[in-house]
Amino acid sequence: MRRLRIGIAAIVSVLLVACAATPRVTVPAGTVCDTDLFKVDDGFAGARRGDCDVLAENQVRLHIVREDDQVKNPSPWYAFKLTGDPSGTVRVTLDYGDWKHRYVPKISRDGKTWRVANEAMFQQPSENVLELTIKLLGEPVWIAGNPMILPADYEIRLRSLAHETDATLSVAGQSIEGLPIYRLESGADKNEVIFLTGHQHPPEIPGGYAMLEFLNTLYSETKLATEFRARFHIVSLPLLNPDGIIHGHWRHNLGSTDLNRDWGPFAQPETRVIEQTLDELDGQDKRVRMFMDFHSTKDNRFYTQSEPTNPAGFSAEWLKRSGERIGDDYPFVNDPRPTSPTPNGKNYMYKRYGIPSLTYEVGDETPLEANRNATRIFAEEFMRLWLETP
Ligand SMILES: [Zn+2]
Incomplete structure (x- = not known):
């Protein structure tokens, strides 16, 4: 009898182990994945892709998958919403498959204000897996790789800039799915052009916040910004890949293409907007003087x-002056590289115009306030140096 009991206990424990790894049910992305205790929702713009495995009443596993098999850049993006029993603590496993974890989780209780997840909330049993333990507290909880900024948020910000300043907003073209590619500009009667673009890669949200803060500073009412706008035609296409953001992509547009490898071929509707804009400026005998992406x-x-x-040495001087004003909370490097055949924005614009042509990279985990504070200084020193430059 005792032997039988031990035998049953062994079988039960084997079954329990098997149950922990084997899903009770698997639900495709975009469908609510629920247990008796809680729900995982990824049916919203910007949400993750991949199946959800229900492992137990308080536990699910989310497969974090890339948008197509041509994606080579390791940017496993995730965003999902949890709701459920206010007294419940739940476990969510992010399974990146062959990819490595990249983005520290950010948490929001209202979908708008975000904070970095407390370290006690997550652990990494391997570089391909992240385990989250979350108290539900009766309110929805959004978890994402970074505070989300969606095409609708850009639209609000760009419209308000156009409303409050001398900038105008127009639609320069459309994405594959028909979303607008916006063009914000001012000083269209000036000859010298400053050309800015961004958000080609969907998860690169800190770069998106920097772009918006840079524009805010260029369009501020300071004497410096007013003088700058009196001299330059500023042309910006701040959001090049709206479809990629909406669909929670890691890298590509809906044409399975890295847009920042399509400057030159211009085979995608989003990058063709760039070509058309540059051709239009050249056709007006404008002088494109600087590019930033x-x-x-x-x-x-x-x-x-x-x-x-x-102009010679512009980028080095600008970054040196900015660095002298920016504190320790935003360390950065100037990384000059030879121009290569890679058809990205930086290489293309240098080859076409011979101008300072930059990729402005913000760290994945740089705090938003440090990003914004530094960006304001970069933008001010940018304007100051240009006004000193003939
Ligand atoms: Zn990028």
Whole structure:
């Protein structure tokens, strides 16, 4: 009898172990995945992709998958919403498959204000897995790789800039899915052009916040900004990949293309907007003087030219002056590189115009306030140096 009991106990424990790994049910992305205790919702713009496995009443596993098999950049993006029993503590496993964890989780209780998840909330049993333990507290909880900024948020910000300043907002073209590619500009009667773009890569949200803060500073009412706008035609296309953001992509547009490898071929509708805009400016005998493209990577970094530019040494001087004003909370490097055949924005614009042509990279985990504070200084020193430059 005793032997039988031990045998039953062994079988039960084997079954329990098997149950922990084997899903009770698997639900595709975009469908609510629920247990008796809680729900995982990813049916919203910007949400993650991949199946959800229900493992237990208080436990699910989310498969974090890329948008197509051509994606090579390790940017496993995730965003999902939890609701459920206010007394419940739940476990969510993010399974990145062959990819490595990249983004520290950010949490929001209202979908708008975000904070970095407390370290006690997550652990990493391996580089491909993140385990989250979350108290539900009776309110929805959003979890994402970064505070989300969606095409609708851009639209609100750009419309208010156009409403409150001398800038105008127009639709320069459309994404594959028909979303607007906005063009914000001012000083259309001026000859010298400053050309800005950003958000080609969907998860690179800190770069998006920097782009918006840079524009805010250029369009402020300070004497410096007013003088700057009196001299330059500022042309910005701040959001190039709205479809990628909406669909929770890691890298591509809906044409399975890295838009920042399509400057030159211009085979995608989103990048063709760039070509058309540049052709239009050239057709008006404008002088494009500087290009900047906002992104995010592991640290704060500016990819610049190691070759001569016109004006000479602009990027190095601008970044040196900015660095002298920016405190320790925003360390950054100027990373000059030779121009390569890679058809990205930086290389393309340097080859076409010989100008300072930059990739403005904000660190994945740079705090938003440090990002904004530094960006204001970069924008001020940018304007100051340009006004000193003939
Ligand atoms: Zn990027």
